[in-house]
Amino acid sequence: MAVDRLLPTQEAEDLLALTREIADKELATRVEQHERAETYPDGLFATLGEAGLLGLPYAEELGGGGQPYEVYLQVLEELAARWAAVAVAVSVHGLSCFPLATFGSPAQQERWLPHMLAGEMIGGYSLSEPQAGSDAAALACRAEKVDNGYRITGTKAWITHGGKADFYALFARTADGPRGVSCFLAPGAADGLSFGRPEEKMGLHAIPTTTANWDGAVLDAERLLGAEGQGLQIAFAALDSGRLGIAAVATGLARAALDTAVAYANERTTFGKKIIDHQGLGFLLADMAAAVDSARATYLDAARRRDAGRDYSRQASVAKLVATDAAMKVTTDAVQVLGGYGYTRDFPVERYMREAKIMQIFEGTNQIQRLVIARSLARG
Template sequence: MPTENAFLETGHVALRDRVREFAREEVAPHAADIDTRAEFPHGVYRRIAEEGLLGFTRPSLAGGDVLGWSLVMEELAAASATVADVALLAEMLALILDEEGSEQQKALISPLATGESLGAFALTEPTAGSDAAAVKTRAIRNGDGYVLDGTKAWINNASVADWAIVLASTDPEAGKDGITAFHVERGGFSSGEPYDLMGQRGISVGELYLRGTSVPEDSVVGGLGEGFEIAMRSLDLGRIGIGALAVGIARGALSAAIEYTTGREQFGRPIASFQGIRWIVADLATDIEAARLLVHRAAVLRDAGRPHRREAAMAKLRASDVAMKVTVEALQLHGGAGYLKGSPVERYLRDAKVTQIYEGTNQILRQIVARETLG
């Protein structure tokens, strides 16, 4: 399927083609096993690191732009949404450390990018999901440091992370302006068993527990009370990435459907020759291209240093809805063959659903778009 547009320069096309080939050879063969085993894909993750795809936008590493990174996310997700998602988390953590961290904290970026260490971003809690400012984890001043207490929920890499950036309230009376980010090493937190997820089953999502965790003052990332805004800025990037990931899922599902419908014969000819099938494919291809353009527009705005919170929300909102629509229709085009456990389109459908939920539910994203549009 054509995937060219006016945003892409020669270097972007070359990057996309390189990552597509890498994903086809190094990621796709492991996708079904990652899904079945529901374990973090350590081996594939190391290969992604060796390919220079972790911390892709950081100047000290690959120094790529966000548009190029969105291409990386799409190509990885077309092969395995789990693999794309774990790479996305590394990007967000590298961004936070690079832009907000002390020199000591920035030293974490290199082992993160080489796959030697794994991090987590601990924002959400059992009672603080869409209302991210409602965190109950406390950080109480104690001498020359802080003591952290609380439970974090729905945390990617929870069971495998070597360290985490933890959002905790240092001033409950100040609301979101009293939330601070802390770097906490494992040992300062424990984790439960990973959740048994419907899709993207290798991202090791679970809970983190902080029980009287003492951290020094220099564990603060950014400044006191800046944690919520740090989180929101990182989510602006993350939503572009999730948008690209959703496009990748949709494209992978449609590609599978095209392969199946051109090979499956009924009534003496391939079912792809029937107008009813052809029009479905035409609509899905159009939806995917429109979603991709929204993602690329948001990426280009971020690369230009222009405001893009609205556009990032739009991109993630539309792309995730498209991913659900395309995967449902792709399964339908497979008929009974698509409904079998282990069918690629069955996995794509399960992987797509969470893109409408994490990094801001699509209902919350509509609120953001409305606020940024109407004031």
Template sequence: MKVQRLLPTEDAADLLGLVEEIADGELAPRVADFEARGEFPRDAVRTLGRAGLLGLPYPEEHGGGGQPYEVYLHVVELIASRWLAVGEALNVHTLSCHGLARFGTDVQRKKHLPDMLGGELLGANCLSELEAGSDLASMATTATRDGNDYILRGTKAWVTHGGIADYYAVYARTGGPDARGLSCLLVDADTAGLLPQKREKKMGVSSSPTAQIVFDHARVADDRLIGRPGKGFLIAMDALDSGRLAIGACAVGLAQAALDYAADYAKKREQFGQPIMSFQGIGFMLADIATQVSAARALVLHAARLKDAGLPYSIEAAKAKLFATDMAMKATTDAVQVLGGAGYVVDHPVERWMREAKLLQIVEGTNQIQRLVVSRAL
């Protein structure tokens, strides 16, 4: 089903055309093999970078694409519809640049952003800990001042791109015991004492590596501090608002892929002498998915337009992430049901999409946290 997109500029339409060519030519034919082997497609992500897609929402003066966030989310959705791990990689890398782009000094941005946005480097974020997931104020990783350096000690969990990233945006405690004591440091992957651990074994998105990162007295120069000391919590919250929109876009892309596949199957699969699409039990299920996908896309893009206009969008981002990811879980589950027994075997991608959808209800703040955010705003 061809998605009708109302784009803000003609350039955006050309950009989406390029993205679709890359997604169909470089991503879709390879996803099943890479997911089965659990191998990260670094060359594919590098292709995105060389096409200018790893820095889309950042200023052109620093090597970015200068695109509205709304356009960036269209790109994320399209890529995720072909390969979720690559859509997630785009989001993770973009967020790893967020703190520097938004809160760094002019000197820091001029020095680091061009390489980070240029396409050759891959970033990651070290935020969560085993005992401090959504409760960032209880973060235990420390960055202790030692002359002109900081000494990092602690362990970060659930780090996407852990072990393969070229740099990490690391959140650690430089001050007191509450949220005001957190800071953000930009740390190169080859820093002595930065120790990636064994990859986690996950139920889905197997081609995207997730691992703990141990910091064993890792020494980082103080000019790698983003913003002033104690700014880390604000940087993290600002990044999470943006990231929630991208996860919502990933969810829309995943659900759209499931809808398209299930609808095509239902038009070809015959029972009792007619396509199963003609039975209301199937046709109405697919109609509901189609409606929910459109609703989720509208929520995500509405929040993005608020962000682009410089208006508050945090609550709308929480709503969009919550609705879109819950929708994707149901859409992929229903797609498996439409295929029946065929949906439960790996010959068809719907079982993989169902497993992948679960992740989206958890990352960038669980959906229970999103409900908390929205309810408090009421």
């Protein structure tokens, strides 16, 4: 179902049209094959990079697309409406570029950022650890200063594109305490770096999620981003943007489920009429549509605040909470609309429902989002 969008410029209109064309040709035609076989879509991210879709929200002088965040998020929504796993990986890539683009020195940016934003190098975000997920201050992976840089020792977890990415935004402890975490631009291959077996996930099968084991790998000193001890500041600033990315992805996923349910309800007949014309079913679809539209409006409000240079941390948490809860409900309702067929792999709604669940967990669980929102309210 086409979305009637209010875009700020003709350039944005053209960009969304290009995104739909690429998504229909490159994503929609391959998603079922790769998700069922759990195989990686080789070459796909190079295609997205060549189209300019992997660096959209970053300044043109840095090698990006110079697009406002409200446009970038709508691109993510279009990608997610065809293939959620790929859209998540695109969002994570953008998140992984954030530390260098925002806190890196001009020399660091000149060396690496154009390749990253062009999609020549694909990124992963390496913050979580087995014992430290949403509690980022509890991470234990250490970066010990040595003569030629930093020796990294420890285990990171839940890395999207783990083992496939060309670089990682890596957070490791250079000192004790909450101000002892630092951020590094780590290479995707290094002596002393290995990756665990990909997690056997409920959904998002085509993109691997792994642990990373750092066994004394040494990073050059020039790979430190920002100052020592600035890591959590960088991580939390990046996560505000990342939460908006996941909100947009969740909205696209919910929209795909709604579109499938509406199409089925317009074709299936019972008691002499299409099931969409039965009030009980029609009202369920109406609630699904309201949830999708509300999710989009919520992430766009937060994005416009970000584009205007205003504080948007609470709004990012609201958007992530609202959109991912909506995706879980809408995908579940889509299965209900299709009845027994919804529970089979003959239709994609069972996959949508499995994929929606993780949206409520990563980039900070929805319980963490409620905590962020409540603390914001307490501050007044």
